[in-house]
Amino acid sequence: MVELSLIGIGTGNPDHVTRQGEAAIRAADLILIPRKGAAKSDLAELRETIIAHACDGTPPRIAHFDIPERRTEDGYLQGVEHWHDAIARAWQAAIAGETPSPRRVALLIWGDPSLYDSSLRIFARLDPRPLVRVIPGITALQALTAAHAIPINEIGAPFVVTTGRRLREDGWPPAANTVAVMLDGTCAFRTLPPADYDIWWGAYLGMAEERLIHGPLTQVADRIEATRAAARADHGWIMDVYLLKKRPAAPA
Template identity: 75%
Template sequence: MFDLSLIGIGTGNPDHITGQGARAISDADLILIPRKGADKADLAELREKIIARVCAETPPRIAYFDIPRRRDQNGYLKGVDDWHDAIAQRWQATIAAADPAPRTVALLIWGDPSLYDSSLRIMARLSPRPAVRVIPGITALQALTAAHAIPINEIGAPFTVTTGRRLREQGWPDGTDTLAVMLDGDCAFQGLNGVDFDIWWGAYLGMAEECLVSGPLDKAGPDILATRARARARHGWIMDVYLLKKRPETI
C-alpha cells in the first residue's frame, strides 16, 4: 500500500512551488506524469523541469501514463464520469508496474488541487484507496489578479467562480457583479453584450510566455481571441482564465 500526495504547482512557473510542495516532491518514491499527446508535450516537460529543479541532487523515479480521450456521446457528465474511471485505471496500472513498489507516490497538479481539478475525485476511485495528502498551490485566480494588480472582489461584495460551459449555456448568474471564468476553450464571453462588462484575461500566467489583455469587453474581446489563437498555434496548448465585472453604469 502507498501514500499519495497531490501537489499544487501553480501555473507552470517553478517559483510557484511552495516549500511544502518542494519537500513532498523530494520525498516521493515515484512521481506520475501524465502525457496528453505530442501537441501538449510541453506540459510534461514543465513538470520535468520543476522536478529537476527541486531534486537536483537525487532525481526521483518518474513514471509516465497517457491520458485517455474523453468521450461525451452519452452526455457531458457521463463522459466525465467514465473519463475519471479510465484515468484512475491508468494511475493504478502505472503504480502497480513500478518495481520496487513505491511507498509514496506524487502527482503534480496544475494550479491548485481544490479548484476545478478532478484529482481528488479520481483518487477516490483507486482500490484500495490510499492515504492522501493535499499540498495547496497558487491558483490561476491568484496568478491572474496578481498579474493585473487588481482585487478579485469589490468591498464587501461576493464573486462567482464558474466555467465557460456554464456561462455559455446559462448566461450571467444572478446575484453577482463579478465572475471568474475557468476552463473556457470556446471563449464564452462572446455571448455577452460587450459594452456592459470589463474583462481581465491571462494565459501562461507567471511564465515567460505570459499573455495579458484587459479593458472593456467590446474592445478587448477581439484582441483576446486573436492573442489566444496565436499563442495556441505557437505552443500547441493554452491555459487561460479571465475575470469579468459588470460596468458600474449597468449595475
C-alpha cells in the first residue's frame, strides 16, 4: 500500500516547514513536484530548495509532472472538477512511472493542505486510493498577520475567510467586520466602497521578495494594484492575500 504525505510548506520560505514536515520529506521514497510552465519554473525550484534544506544527505527521488490546463468553457465549478480529475491522473502516472515502485510518496503543498487547497480532493480521486497523511504548515493568513504584526480578529468577534471570486460576485459578507481574502487574481477589493475599509495586503510572504502594503483602501488601492502587476511581471507568478476591516462609522 502506497502512503501519500501532503506536507504544508508555508509560503515558500524553508523556515516555514515544521520539524514534522522536514521528517516527512526525509522519509519519502519519492516527492512529486508540479511544473507550471517556464514562466513559473522558480515554483519548482523553491520546492527543490526546501527539500535540500530538510535533508542532511541524499534527498529523496524527485519526479516532475506537468499541471494540466484548466478548462473554462464548462463554467467554473465543472471546469475545476475536470481539472482535478486530470491532476489526479498526472499524479498516478508520475508514481507509476517510477522504478522501483515507491511506498512513501510526498507532495509539498503551498500554505496548508486544509485551507483553500484541493490536494485532499484530488487525493480522493486516486484509484487505488493510497493511505494519506496530512502534515500541517504555516498558512498564508498566519504569514500575513505576522508580517503586519496584527491580530486577525477583533475582541470576541468572528472573521470571514473567502475568495476574490466570492467577494466580487457576492459583495461584502453580511454581519462581517473583518474579511480575509485569498485566491484573488483580479483585485476584487476594487468592487467595494473604498472609504469604508482598511486593507492589509501581502505577497511572497516570508520570502526575500516579500511586499507589504496597508492603509485606508482609498489611499492604497492603486498602489497595491500597480505593485501586484509589476511583481507578477517580474516573477511570472504571484501569491498574495489580504485582510479587510470595516472602518468605524463617522460620528453623526
